[in-house]
Amino acid sequence: MNNDTHIPDRDDDISGYQKIDRYNHGLIEKLSANYLDVLKHIGENPEREGLLKTPERMAKAMLYLTHGYDLNATEILNSAMFKEDYSQMVIVKDIEVYSMCEHHMLPFFGKAHIAYIPNGYVVGLSKIPRVVDAFARRLQVQERLTNEIRDCIQQTLNPIGVGVVIECRHLCMSMRGVQKQNSVTTTSAFTGEFLKEKTRTEFLNLISSKLS
Numbered sequence: 592m593n594n595d596t597h598i599p600d601r602d603d604d605i606s607g608y609q610k611i612d613r614y615n616h617g618l619i620e621k622l623s624a625n626y627l628d629v630l631k632h633i634g635e636n637p638e639r640e641g642l643l644k645t646p647e648r649m650a651k652a653m654l655y656l657t658h659g660y661d662l663n664a665t666e667i668l669n670s671a672m673f674k675e676d677y678s679q680m681v682i683v684k685d686i687e688v689y690s691m692c693e694h695h696m697l698p699f700f701g702k703a704h705i706a707y708i709p710n711g712y713v714v715g716l717s718k719i720p721r722v723v724d725a726f727a728r729r730l731q732v733q734e735r736l737t738n739e740i741r742d743c744i745q746q747t748l749n750p751i752g753v754g755v756v757i758e759c760r761h762l763c764m765s766m767r768g769v770q771k772q773n774s775v776t777t778t779s780a781f782t783g784e785f786l787k788e789k790t791r792t793e794f795l796n797l798i799s800s801k802l803s
């Protein structure tokens with residue numbers, strides 16, 4: 592592998608909170624060597640023109656798809672918490688989720704809907720999707736992803752309650768295996784006030800509303 596491998600531009604977007612050290616330890620080269628073997632083992636000819644740069648592309652793609660390991664979700668929230676006297680539910684809904692199941696390393700993707708009731712502090716709105724990404728861009732199961740987002744927001748922001756609903760399609764269930772094309776998996780996790788039916792119902796009604 593040549594030494595002039597550079598980090599693609601898009602990766603600039605994903606740092607900001609922690610330096611991406613993984614790129615600095617020859618990881619692209621190491622992963623590329625492994626992906627070269629993968630190409631051979633699946634019966635391809637890695638020397639043909641279209642595949643010459645594929646191991647390196649795969650390495651960069653995999654590092655991007657797992658960049659959540661380089662992010663610290665607690666720091667992300669801590670970086671933008673503001674004292675604010677607002678005590679109603681705050682909901683950020685329809686947040687795109689892209690993750691990979693830890694069983695097959697195939698994508699699962701869909702939407703997350705996150706709500707919290709402030710307890711003296713609100714958080715910068717963009718930080719909520721950033722927290723979703725920090726946990727989603729790793730090898731995951733949807734249930735753990737859901738709980739990790741809930742726990743991080745609860746422990747860092749200390750709100751009166753947190754609600755998380757995630758709806759995803761799993762490619763390991765559609766393009767292989769049981770081959771169910773239309774099934775969607777929904778998971779949810781709640782704390783505090785959201786454990787009460789009235790609050791939970793308000794949240795669930797608001798995320799199903801098509802108004803916004």
Ligand SMILES: Nc1nc2c(ncn2[C@@H]2O[C@H](COP(=O)(O)OP(=O)(O)OP(=O)(O)O)[C@@H](O)[C@H]2O)c(=O)[nH]1
Nearest residue numbers: 692693694699731732733734761763764767768769
């Ligand atoms: N609970 C949960 N299961 C998941 C998730 N992603 C993938 N799986 C499941 O992980 C399971 C792994 O089961 P195994 O029997 O070990 O693997 P497999 O032989 O490839 O299973 P099939 O997918 O049924 O062919 C499968 O049932 C997947 O559907 C997830 O996010 N949550």
Ligand SMILES: [Zn+2]
Nearest residue numbers: 692694695763
């Ligand atoms: Zn899977």
